[in-house]
Amino acid sequence: MTTTAPGPGHSPARERTGRPARPGRRPLTLRRRESRAGLALVAPTLLVVLAVVGVPIVWTVLLAFQRVRLATLRKTGLFGEFTLDNLDRVVHTPGFAGTLGTTVLYSIGGTTGSILIGLVAALVVRRPFRGRTLVRASMLLPYVAPVVAVAFVWQVMLDPQLGIVNDWGQRFLGWDAPVPFLSQDSTALWTVIAFEAWRYFPFAFLFLLARLQAVPGELEEAARVDGATPTQRFRHILLPQLMPVIALLGVLRFIMTFNKFDDVYLLTGGAAGTEVVSVRVYQFLTARTDVGAAAAQAVVLAVVLLAFVALYLRFFAGREES
Amino acid sequence: MDRDRFETVTLRWLRRAVIAGFLVITLVPFWYMLVLSVRPIEQVLLRPGSLWVPLGELTVGTYAEVLRAVDDGGQGFGTFIRNSGLVALAATALTLVVAIPGAYAVSRLRFFGRRQVSALFLAVYLFPSIVIAIPLFVVFTRVGLRGSLFGLVLVYISQTLPVSVYMLKNYFETIPISLEESAAIDGAGRLGIIRRVSLPLAAPSIMAVALYDFMIAWNEYLFALLFLVDKPDRWTVSLGLSLLADGVEVPKTVLMAGSVILTLPIVLLFFAGERLLTEGLTSGAEKG
Structure with a gap:
């Protein structure tokens, strides 16, 4: 029995009732067969992910240190001459630091906004009421709708001439002139962040709601008996229960927003002080057809992101110890 | 008070x-x-x-203009709908074919590196897609896959696989092992067990995953833009719509008609399978 660790494949009960398992070859081959089957079944998945995602990641790093342009692409091999020129060019192209700063602000703003709105949304639909299913479903709409469509709706709504927001703003809120939300420096970045929070709050909402519904009812009941008011119950009972999910959502959303390309590109095209790093990578790749520089810029993006995530994890690990 | x-x-x-x-x-x-x-x-x-x-x-003139073929003075969205539908369906079907055995293996079988598989997925999933896009752009250009819908399908499979495997794995883990064991005692082989026992039981979860995959593929924009931009007859709805906006003479109402066409299938699908999808995505999340 000591040679076969009872695992999911076959239960110890079966082994007890059947013939005593002989130590030696037979259990080993069973185990090995399971292992082979496992590898065979998982192989296609691994193959696709490694070929289409894993290899390209490594390759980007290689490209970042090579002189590659779109025009000379067919001639360059996998290992050309290595050089630091790309990085140098990327760092010294005007706007390098500004883009990084914008990306960080955009990510922090988008993450915080989406989690806060998602938290409020989860709290208000937590208990059953009439039409709850409909409300819950409509809250997920911004997240499931195609990004191109929702970006255009926002564009049209915020349009200075025919947008509803400026029309209502002037009619009901007393704005003097239409606000070009997406094309002036003072508002563009905040508008993009608001879009991000609007589009991704359903993601936070889903996970927070699932967690909220798993909080045992007795906990809150007990606090209520002890005289805790609703806000106190939230602060001292619910929030601590939600904290791990919020922390996880924080990392996930930060990473995803940091890498985001579509939203900014579609809303502003990177104009008016909203150029984030991924849009810049795209510009290097298509407008300048400079593959090497694009790769170098992408590597910068990934490295900065890794640094942030490492910092965050360290900060949180440190906090939990104390 | x-x-x-x-x-x-x-x-x-x-x-x-x-x-x-x-x-x-x-x-x-x-x-x-x-x-x-x-x-x-x-x-x-x-x-x-x-x-x-x-x-x-x-x-409804706006819709007529959007849907009419380019030769008839329209915007050719009929073709785009066909392209998007083809790509999304193919990506969904192929993702399921790859993900189901993978998820089964990760949830049920002990094999070398089983634990590492999940970690690898997470790591891969968190890398910026623009990082992956550059070499794919290079490779696809060289082997002639750039501008083909198949290349796009391949990328979409890789983008949806991690979450698909994760969702399916969580579901497989809730199926009692004893069911599979009794099938094994009745003489079913490994594949027979998967086909006759696990798959029918996991049907709701498979539907949820299919829905998710379809949505991601239908909505995707960046890769379509990178790979297909110079092939107007292969544009997806997302790409066609975004390029429609660049045209100066196109009125915003026509743009909105295009947006409705792009959004409608997804919203309908979503309302049809909302319950399945939300439960599938967050199952396991309540454990904290």
């Missing part, structure tokens, strides 16, 4: 107001999209703040 009573009453009213607020911010943009798509542009310019269409104004 003591604090508890005060808070309870205030929060009750606040809650209603907040729910109403949420309905406004989530539904109004979509309603606005729909309203604009059936109004003539002159009327929109005249009264931009209207959220209603007078019956006399109602027009």
Whole structure:
């Protein structure tokens, strides 16, 4: 029995009732067969992910240190001459630091906004009421709708001439002139962040709601008996229960927003002080057809992101110890 | 009135107001999209703040223009719908074919590196897609896959696989092993067990994953833009719509009609499978 660790494949009960398992070859081959089957079944998945995602990641790093342009692409091999020129060019192209700063602000703003709105949304639909299913479903709409469509709706709504927001703003809120939300420096970045929070709050909402519904009812009941008011119950009972999910959502959303390309590109095209790093990578790749520089810029993006995530994890690990 | 009573009453009213607020911010943009798509542009310019269409104004000319083929002076969205549908269906089917055995293996079988597989997926998933895009752009250009729908399908499979495997794995783990064991005692082989026992039981979860994969593939924009931009007959709806916006003479109402066409299938699918999808995505999340 000591040679076969009872695992999911076959239960110890079966082994007890059947013939005593002989130590030696037979259990080993069973185990090995399971292992082979496992590898065979998982192989296609691994193959696709490694070929289409894993290899390209490594390759980007290689490209970042090579002189590659779109025009000379067919001639360059996998290992050309290595050089630091790309990085140098990327760092010294005007706007390098500004883009990084914008990306960080955009990510922090988008993450915080989406989690806060998602938290409020989860709290208000937590208990059953009439039409709850409909409300819950409509809250997920911004997240499931195609990004191109929702970006255009926002564009049209915020349009200075025919947008509803400026029309209502002037009619009901007393704005003097239409606000070009997406094309002036003072508002563009905040508008993009608001879009991000609007589009991704359903993601936070889903996970927070699932967690909220798993909080045992007795906990809150007990606090209520002890005289805790609703806000106190939230602060001292619910929030601590939600904290791990919020922390996880924080990392996930930060990473995803940091890498985001579509939203900014579609809303502003990177104009008016909203150029984030991924849009810049795209510009290097298509407008300048400079593959090497694009790769170098992408590597910068990934490295900065890794640094942030490492910092965050360290900060949180440190906090939990104390 | 003591604090508890005060808070309870205030929060009750606040809650209603907040729910109403949420309905406004989530539904109004979509309603606005729909309203604009059936109004003539002159009327929109005249009264931009209207959220209603007078019956006399109602027009479907915008849809006709969007859907008509390019040769007939339209925008050719019919072709784009076909392309998007093909790509999304193929990506969904192939992702399932690859993900189901993978998820089964990760949930049931002990093999070398089983634990590492999940970690690898997570790591891969968190890398910026623009990082992956550059070498794929290079490779696809060289082997002639750039500009082909198949290349796009391949990328979509890789993008949806991690979450698909994760969702399916969570579901497989809830199926009692004893069911599979009794099938094994009855003489079923490994594949027979998967086909006759696990798959039928996992049907709801497989539907949820299929829905998720379809949505991701239908909505995707970056890779379509990178790979297909110079092949107008292969554009997906997302790409076609975004490039339509670059045209100067295209009125915003036509743009909104295109947006409705892009959004409608997804919203319908979503309302059909909302329950399945939300449960599939967050199962396991409540464990914290």
